Amino acid sequence: MSVEDTQVAFTIGARRLFAVKRHVATMAFTLEDALSETLPASLEPVPAADGVRVLSAPHSIADEIVLALPDHVAGAREDYRRHFIAMDGNFEDYLARFSSKTRSTLRRKAKKFAAAGGGALDVRTYRTRDEVERFLDLALPLSAKTYQSRLLDAGLPDSDAAREAMLARAGRGDMRCFLLFLGGEPVAYLSLPVQGQTLVYAHLGYDPAHAALSPGTVLQMEALRMLFGEERFRFFDFTEGEGAHKALFGTHSVACCSFLLLRRTLANRALLGARRGFDAGVALAKSFSQQSGSLASARRLLRA
Secondary structure, eight states: OEEEEEEEEEEETTEEEEEEEEEEEEEEOOHHHHHHTOOOSOOOOOTTSSEEEEEEEEHHHHHHHHHHOTTEEEEEEEEEEEEEEEOOSOHHHHHTTSOHHHHHHHHHHHHHHHHHTTSSOEEEEEOSHHHHHHHHHHHHHHHTTSHHHHHHSOSOOOSHHHHHHHHHHHHTTOEEEEEEEETTEEEEEEEEEEETTEEEOOEEEEOGGGGGGOHHHHHHHHHHHHHHHHTOOSEEEOOSSOOHHHHHHOSEEEEEEEEEEEESOHHHHHHHHHHHHHHHHHHHHHHHHHHHHHHHHHHHHHHO
16 A cells, blocks of 8 residues: 555535645555455555555445454545446447436537637547646646635646656556647646546546636536547546536446544544544534525515
């Protein structure tokens, strides 16, 4: 397992209020692992780490992972559906899985964007090492504008190591990157590492100044059109975490969870306890807000 810094984040919605750093090993489940419910062969603690960050473990084996490391405390758990596209058939078969209303909405968004750009969509794909290097030169300044980068620290990675890793993948033919242009300027990007026959949804972002044109949705659809045309891939994996975008484009999902296993020190127990209390408070406030909104709507109806 690789060891790196991670942030135990305290967030409300998409806004991160603050975070505490821990040095952890990462146990990440591929989509194929999650679907097969395969337990990792080795579940031993890493001496140089504060613990283990578990990503996208299938629900069915999550408790076994926790029990395998009894000197660690579990926390910061997130449960979600891991959405993916089963890329059997062709792009037209995929479109047929949407309702007629959704297909109409997607076509309307594409036409609206094309009209704003002079009548045609300008989507460019980047696959080779040289092409991906060009993609990064164009996409990194765009990424800095996105809310993923500004609020979630989840924009395109711009370190030398991350750049070289992407270029090395491209050299092996294992990168698919896309840019959507408007008036000759990039306004949305999509970065997809390839793992075997699976495309991994790594980074999608767009210029918030053009949000009304739905650039992320338009780019996603055009990229899928090109990727289905390759007839190479089995899955498009939206990875961990929920989201309307993932639920819309995914054809299937599997129940997964991500969590931290930190060594049972006083500081780690306090940190995960604080995160647990914070999350409970946010959930309670959200529930109260929803109930208050419902009550307010009912009162307005009674007064009408």
